[in-house]
Amino acid sequence: MLVAKNERGQLVRASDAQRTRGYRCPECDAPLVLRQGSRVPHFAHRPKQGCQLAQGESELHLLGKETLWWWAKQRGWNPQLEVPFDQIEQRADVLVTIQNHPVALEFQCSPLSARRLAERTQGYQQVGVAVRWLLGPTYQKRLLHREIQARFTQLVNNRPSLTFWEPHRAQLDYLQPIYQGQVGNGRWWAQVGVETVDLHRHASLRDGLVRQAYQAGHQVAACPLVAHGRREWWPLTFERPVRWRLMILLALEQLPLGKGWPPLGWQAWLATQTKWLPLPALTPVQRQALRMHHLNELTADLLQAGIITIRGEEYRYVRLPQWFDDFDQKLAFVRQQEGI
Incomplete structure (x- = not known):
């Protein structure tokens, strides 16, 4: 995880944390280990802890969230990392505010079923939060099956689109339909x-x-x-x-x-x-x-x-x-x- 509570209960980003301080999990309040030697500074649970946040994240996912946070900060969207929504038991990778509306940015690197995607999307809708699904390089590097394309389809400028986040370049890429012209050519x-x-x-x-x-x-x-x-x-x-x-x-x-x-x-x-x-x-x-x-x-x-x-x-x-x-x-x- 990229944020944890300090001794005052304030949320601190791992990249801003100090090794001499103690930090706890915002979910279960267990003490955490600060790991700043890796490419992406982050907090981790000690072994054999049952918190749902104790499951390890890939370095790619951590990097995606961290670069999304910086990218959104440059746009003045007041980004917050790993924001929990207790009423729907979900946690947004990055929560931003665009034109006074909350938007959850979800960086998806691993497989996600259509059913679970629907549940998470509807969960955000229940609490009045829009969601943008941003696919990681593991999706972008291969030819996606039609069903996978449909699963992650969202509208961008009223056009069906897939949105990709490239964390190494901190850049959005889009896949949108190319209309082939009228019958007869x-x-x-x-x-x-x-x-x-x-x-x-x-x-x-x-x-x-x-x-x-x-x-x-x-x-x-x-x-x-x-x-x-x-x-x-x-x-x-x-x-x-x-x-x-x-x-x-x-x-x-x-x-x-x-x-x-x-x-x-x-x-x-x-x-x-x-x-x-x-x-x-x-x-x-x-x-x-x-x-x-x-x-x-x-x-x-x-x-x-x-x-x-x-x-x-x-x-x-x-x-x-x-x-x-x-x-x-x-x-x-x-x-x-x-x-x-």
């Missing part, structure tokens, strides 16, 4: 070709989606072009976009032509066909807004393809999705469009 045709080949390569009947398409008289690799859409702008669904869209198209084929929905009913139907990734670091309003944006993109593409239309005040299913005869026909069509 050359990159989209390249994407269609790559995704088509990938679908064909993994077209085993052991795959539930492949089996579902086969039972409907289709090959997944011969799927309609509307199944490809644009490149994934942010991971929101358990299935990758092409597979998710295929599920929607197959579900539509089970409905009678002419079926209609009011706008909210249409979005509700799409949502029932979708298995969403959890977004535990977002508020319910933020989560809903991102998901609706995702559904609206699909709706726009289905309208453009003529599969649905707008009549009066409702969406109407008017045309079956147009599948290719087989994989080779679709691949030849894609190559022709690319001029190959």
Whole structure:
């Protein structure tokens, strides 16, 4: 830990502590050992003490908190280290005040489940504290799985983002969506070709989606072009976009032509066909807004393809999705469009 109580009960940072003084744990009041010989000065419990703060922290985590404190101090945010919130049994790595609002900065280096992340985020919300999850280098150095990206998604300037803290440079880095442009440009045709080949390569009947398409008289690799859409702008669904869209198209084929929905009913139907990734670091309003944006993109593409239309005040299913005869026909069509 980076702070401890002195003889007067005042909190003192390890980097400001004196070896001739005695210091105690702010949680259990046990005497602590001051370790200033390491790269990051800190306090530690003596062996075999049962305090929850007795669990060792990595040097990287200690360095992250210490550099965050200095970074926030330079911005005039009145930072405090390791602030406890007894009512929710949580302790903020760094608590700052931005525009008169308290914000907890959580530097996350180790794995954290979606459930625990949600509990901690909701805990801060209960006591009126905003929280920013800052991922450490252990996350930044590897390609993150879609589920991990969704887990730590927060909004920065109203855009879904991952925020990284690089303690050695004392710098924030961001991962944000790069929009790939509208359907019909050359990159989209390249994407269609790559995704088509990938679908064909993994077209085993052991795959539930492949089996579902086969039972409907289709090959997944011969799927309609509307199944490809644009490149994934942010991971929101358990299935990758092409597979998710295929599920929607197959579900539509089970409905009678002419079926209609009011706008909210249409979005509700799409949502029932979708298995969403959890977004535990977002508020319910933020989560809903991102998901609706995702559904609206699909709706726009289905309208453009003529599969649905707008009549009066409702969406109407008017045309079956147009599948290719087989994989080779679709691949030849894609190559022709690319001029190959």
